[in-house]
Amino acid sequence: MPLTAPLDLEASAIDITRHLCDIESVSSNEAAIADVIEASLSGCSHLEVIRDGDAVIARTNLGRAQRVVIAGHIDTVPLNNNLPTRFETIDGVDYLWGRGTVDMKAGVAVQLKLAAELVAPSVDVTWIWYDHEEVAEFLNGLGRIQRNRPDLMLGDFAILGEPTRSEIEGGCNGNLRIEVRTFGLRAHSARAWVGHNAIHDAAPILGILADYQPLEVEVDGLVYREGLNAVGIAGGVAGNVIPDECVVQVNYRFAPSKSADDAERHLREVFDGFDVTVIDKAEGARPGLTAPVAASFLAAVGGEAKPKYGWTDVARFSALGVPAVNYGPGDPLKAHADDERVELAQITECERGLRAWLLT
Amino acid sequence: MPLTAPLDLEASAIDITRHLCDIESVSSNEAAIADVIEASLSGCSHLEVIRDGDAVIARTNLGRAQRVVIAGHIDTVPLNNNLPTRFETIDGVDYLWGRGTVDMKAGVAVQLKLAAELVAPSVDVTWIWYDHEEVAEFLNGLGRIQRNRPDLMLGDFAILGEPTRSEIEGGCNGNLRIEVRTFGLRAHSARAWVGHNAIHDAAPILGILADYQPLEVEVDGLVYREGLNAVGIAGGVAGNVIPDECVVQVNYRFAPSKSADDAERHLREVFDGFDVTVIDKAEGARPGLTAPVAASFLAAVGGEAKPKYGWTDVARFSALGVPAVNYGPGDPLKAHADDERVELAQITECERGLRAWLLT
Numbered sequence: 035m036p037l038t039a040p041l042d043l044e045a046s047a048i049d050i051t052r053h054l055c056d057i058e059s060v061s062s063n064e065a066a067i068a069d070v071i072e073a074s075l076s077g078c079s080h081l082e083v084i085r086d087g088d089a090v091i092a093r094t095n096l097g098r099a100q101r102v103v104i105a106g107h108i109d110t111v112p113l114n115n116n117l118p119t120r121f122e123t124i125d126g127v128d129y130l131w132g133r134g135t136v137d138m139k140a141g142v143a144v145q146l147k148l149a150a151e152l153v154a155p156s157v158d159v160t161w162i163w164y165d166h167e168e169v170a171e172f173l174n175g176l177g178r179i180q181r182n183r184p185d186l187m188l189g190d191f192a193i194l195g196e197p198t199r200s201e202i203e204g205g206c207n208g209n210l211r212i213e214v215r216t217f218g219l220r221a222h223s224a225r226a227w228v229g230h231n232a233i234h235d236a237a238p239i240l241g242i243l244a245d246y247q248p249l250e251v252e253v254d255g256l257v258y259r260e261g262l263n264a265v266g267i268a269g270g271v272a273g274n275v276i277p278d279e280c281v282v283q284v285n286y287r288f289a290p291s292k293s294a295d296d297a298e299r300h301l302r303e304v305f306d307g308f309d310v311t312v313i314d315k316a317e318g319a320r321p322g323l324t325a326p327v328a329a330s331f332l333a334a335v336g337g338e339a340k341p342k343y344g345w346t347d348v349a350r351f352s353a354l355g356v357p358a359v360n361y362g363p364g365d366p367l368k369a370h371a372d373d374e375r376v377e378l379a380q381i382t383e384c385e386r387g388l389r390a391w392l393l394t
Numbered sequence: 395m396p397l398t399a400p401l402d403l404e405a406s407a408i409d410i411t412r413h414l415c416d417i418e419s420v421s422s423n424e425a426a427i428a429d430v431i432e433a434s435l436s437g438c439s440h441l442e443v444i445r446d447g448d449a450v451i452a453r454t455n456l457g458r459a460q461r462v463v464i465a466g467h468i469d470t471v472p473l474n475n476n477l478p479t480r481f482e483t484i485d486g487v488d489y490l491w492g493r494g495t496v497d498m499k500a501g502v503a504v505q506l507k508l509a510a511e512l513v514a515p516s517v518d519v520t521w522i523w524y525d526h527e528e529v530a531e532f533l534n535g536l537g538r539i540q541r542n543r544p545d546l547m548l549g550d551f552a553i554l555g556e557p558t559r560s561e562i563e564g565g566c567n568g569n570l571r572i573e574v575r576t577f578g579l580r581a582h583s584a585r586a587w588v589g590h591n592a593i594h595d596a597a598p599i600l601g602i603l604a605d606y607q608p609l610e611v612e613v614d615g616l617v618y619r620e621g622l623n624a625v626g627i628a629g630g631v632a633g634n635v636i637p638d639e640c641v642v643q644v645n646y647r648f649a650p651s652k653s654a655d656d657a658e659r660h661l662r663e664v665f666d667g668f669d670v671t672v673i674d675k676a677e678g679a680r681p682g683l684t685a686p687v688a689a690s691f692l693a694a695v696g697g698e699a700k701p702k703y704g705w706t707d708v709a710r711f712s713a714l715g716v717p718a719v720n721y722g723p724g725d726p727l728k729a730h731a732d733d734e735r736v737e738l739a740q741i742t743e744c745e746r747g748l749r750a751w752l753l754t
Contacts, residue, residue, distance in 0.1 A: 223647065224647050226621035237604040240597035243593075263586050265632070265636070267629045267640065269626065272625070273625050273626070273645060274645065276625070283630065287584050
């Protein structure tokens with residue numbers, strides 16, 4: 035069967051995952067996979083299907099008391115000789131190997147299968163499969179929907195299918211990126227005393243970072259681990275010139291009990307006396323587990339909810355007032371890895387959890 | 395008169411400087427100026443003229459008891475809208491403004507004028523005008539002559555016309571460049587505790603540099619000021635990745651009483667425990683003022699000799715056992731500057747000093 039044919043959504047979620055992964059869809063190249071998804075749902079009379087750029091939205095309109103939004107992105111980071119997919123067994127564990135298997139086509143496959151299968155779920159469902167998650171924020175497909183059609187994202191609860199090993203991970207840390215700069219005066223390095231060395235002046239900045247003790251913060255019962263790290267440093271003009279500027283790029287991951295403004299204020303205190311420029315600032319999202327509908331989801335999935343450390347698009351739902359969690363197959367440490375691979379049992383488990391809840 | 399015509403070496407050294415500067419000769423583009431120099435000397439029957447690539451060597455063979463070598467480079471650093479030259483008067487001081495005026499065509503102009511004029515100097519003179527001084531060491535024209543025809547560089551004393559405000563500057567500091575590296579482990583910055591931050595580990599390297607007290611070292615009566623500086627720093631993979639490497643490029647200018655091996659040993663002690671790679675290593679040169687012929691030069695020029703801080707090609711003469719000093723018009727702080735300009739009085743003074751000595 036050609037990859038561009040509609041999916042057989044009665045196949046297993048594992049086989050659907052493999053089919054989706056083998057349709058290469060690196061960010062900005064999602065048209066083909068979006069076409070396949072749209073075509074695959076065309077026979078589902080219980081779904082209203084909307085196309086927005088290379089995002090596909092499908093929703094039930096059953097007049098249920100509650101609506102949940104279940105979303106996943108369909109793009110991947112660039113390939114590195116890791117397509118087409120293959121099955122692997124390592125130490126007795128079965129995997130599907132290849133780009134996109136973890137981040138996050140296994141989650142999308144489970145969602146697509148259930149979207150087609152569940153003609154009468156216990157809640158109304160809005161399914162969203164979107165483009166451009168792995169690239170610059172302004173391109174993000176869910177961000178585009180948030181700007182143009184926020185009504186499509188509204189509901190009592192949202193689930194984002196990012197990889198969580200099929201366990202519930204609530205909310206996400208916020209993300210702040212700043213540049214801390216020192217300034218000097220250029221001079222020939224043979225006469226250094228005529229100038230002033232900006233790189234030497236960066237010594238206390240690195241000292242502060244090396245000594246910083248990141249907090250662990252409890253929010254709605256989950257403990258979020260923060261982090262403050264230099265992610266880049268640059269300075270220097272030439273091998274014989276005293277440098278007049280040094281820039282340290284610092285990334286702060288902060289607990290969702292803090293606003294991004296709180297986080298910025300904290301960093302301005304930490305780097306008091308230095309030139310600080312904010313270059314990226316994203317709110318975190320509280321765990322979203324206090325809503326009654328979240329409790330029934332937790333009960334259906336089982337296990338214990340954990341905090342999500344990385345920033346994810348759950349924050350977009352949070353910003354609209356919709357409590358949201360992450361829930362999807364795959365080990366997040368394998369996302370973007372050259373040996374990206376998803377454990378098959380996690381695909382089946384995610385499918386079981388979601389189905390059980392949507393049929394409650 | 396077209397710029398490519400032979401020079402009028404009976405003109406003033408100031409006018410010859412202007413003519414030489416207006417022949418653009420950024421490194422690797424010295425053919426035209428070398429042709430002009432060679433042609434300008436063709437009528438001088440007291441000189442043996444040798445062409446080597448784009449270097450021109452001219453020497454007397456008068457059977458004098460002593461031979462001195464007087465050298466200067468004919469290339470410049472790249473232009474920055476600072477050609478053609480112009481005369482300027484600032485606060486009553488007359489200057490020639492433009493690329494090459496300081497570094498070092500004023501010195502070359504004085505040398506060319508005297509080479510043509512002095513048919514019977516008191517010592518035999520080897521004049522060397524060479525290419526590629528402002529670029530990578532392996533391209534240096536004097537280095538090429540040193541490898542292929544070291545006999546052309548031999549003498550009892552050598553003078554390099556690098557800018558010294560027409561005062562004698564003895565020897566030069568040595569120059570060592572190293573890279574000091576730290577290593578970490580990459581991880582997503584949302585889960586920093588999985589990795590290890592190499593930029594944070596560079597904090598003590600910058601601390602050592604910021605705290606370092608450079609020495610002042612007396613060598614043969616001159617005090618050399620040392621310097622230890624970061625001239626570059628780089629680290630970082632992406633805005634959301636814990637960096638696994640950080641490199642600090644360090645430049646050590648050391649007194650000529652130390653060998654380059656001594657200097658390397660010192661830096662390996664200073665950065666003990668860090669990964670250190672030597673990327674550039676050049677011996678210094680002792681002042682060269684103890685030779686009897688140097689004393690007569692000092693007497694003719696007048697004033698007091700000073701140390702040269704920057705590395706210059708005097709070290710090549712020093713390596714051949716020829717004592718050597720720097721002596722030329724222009725403020726070294728204006729070398730390579732966008733507002734490069736030479737004080738006219740220094741051109742005249744350099745001409746006077748050299749002529750007086752060569753006629754002693």
